Amino acid sequence: MRWIWIDKFTEFESGKRAVAVKSITLAEEHLHDHFPGYPVMPNSLLTEAMAQTGGILVGEAKDFKEKVILAKISKATFYEVARPGTQITLEAVVENIAKEAASIKGTIRCGDICIAEIAMMFSHIDQNMGGLDFPDDNFVFNDNFMSLLDTYNINTSK
Amino acid sequence: MPMSQEDITGKVQEALIEALGVDDDEATLEATLIDDLGAESIDFLDIIFRLEKAFDIKIAREELFPGDDVISNADFIVDGKVTQAGIDEMKKQLPHLDLSDFESDPDVNKIPDLFTVKMIVDFINSKIN
Numbered sequence A: 001m002r003w004i005w006i007d008k009f010t011e012f013e014s015g016k017r018a019v020a021v022k023s024i025t026l027a028e029e030h031l032h033d034h035f036p037g038y039p040v041m042p043n044s045l046l047t048e049a050m051a052q053t054g055g056i057l058v059g060e061a062k063d064f065k066e067k068v069i070l071a072k073i074s075k076a077t078f079y080e081v082a083r084p085g086t087q088i089t090l091e092a093v094v095e096n097i098a099k100e101a102a103s104i105k106g107t108i109r110c111g112d113i114c115i116a117e118i119a120m121m122f123s124h125i126d127q128n129m130g131g132l133d134f135p136d137d138n139f140v141f142n143d144n145f146m147s148l149l150d151t152y153n154i155n156t157s158k
Numbered sequence B: 001m002p003m004s005q006e007d008i009t010g011k012v013q014e015a016l017i018e019a020l021g022v023d024d025d026e027a028t029l030e031a032t033l034i035d036d037l038g039a040e041s042i043d044f045l046d047i048i049f050r051l052e053k054a055f056d057i058k059i060a061r062e063e064l065f066p067g068d069d070v071i072s073n074a075d076f077i078v079d080g081k082v083t084q085a086g087i088d089e090m091k092k093q094l095p096h097l098d099l100s101d102f103e104s105d106p107d108v109n110k111i112p113d114l115f116t117v118k119m120i121v122d123f124i125n126s127k128i129n
Helices: A043-061 A143-152 B005-020 B041-055 B084-093 B100-104 B108-114 B117-128
Strands: A008-013 A017-023 A068-078 A087-097 A101-110 A113-124
Touching: A008 A043, A008 A143, A017 A043, A043 A068, A043 A087, A043 A101, A043 A113, A043 A143, A068 A101, A068 B041, A087 B041, A101 B041, A113 B041, B005 B041, B005 B117, B041 B117, B100 B108
Parallel strands: none
Antiparallel strands: A008 A017, A017 A087, A068 A113, A087 A101, A101 A113
């Protein structure tokens, strides 16, 4: 399976805000274990979906020159469950983008209902404080993620 | 508009409590960020973001915490001790750091102990007042 937890961007304001959607379906294997008889999208995957939404937003702001990695979940509060047969909306709003890191505030909704609020920080690992070296090519923004923006018609080759 | 030491301390403590998830009474002036409050490298950047917002100022990371050019420079660290050149560089880059005790035993492993809540309060004070 592919590690892509959002289906499509519906809004994208470069460097500011992005909205993605994800349909939750019983075709997702893990739902049958989480939980048997009561399938709900795990909070960990809701968090990953938000990380992908926010990570692409933050990455695009720097033309994908930085390797953007989820580094810290500052706050994550889950109010309702996300169930198969529904579509969730993930909104990421940039709070800060600096040379070494970025932070976003995220909200996940299902229709009008707020499912979760998640604040997170990303590290630009080539600018990291540890002085570690990473491979030259940007392994973070692979085809899966880049094609999401193509579908939204973002011109990424500035 | 100049801010009182109390106001600055209060806002710094608030920023640290939010960034590091510690209790209100843990962020005392003498508390060290790394050992006492459990800060890691990403937390330093979170702290800077929150301080910028709280005091409406811009802070470059190197202004508050020493950059890699000090820590990994062979001229500045010899046999686990910071050289005089290294100490001079730290004084230049981070004038708010109180190096008086550190100079008598400039053990590189003691550098993290310099990062206290008070250090941040002093830094903000010098920036805005």
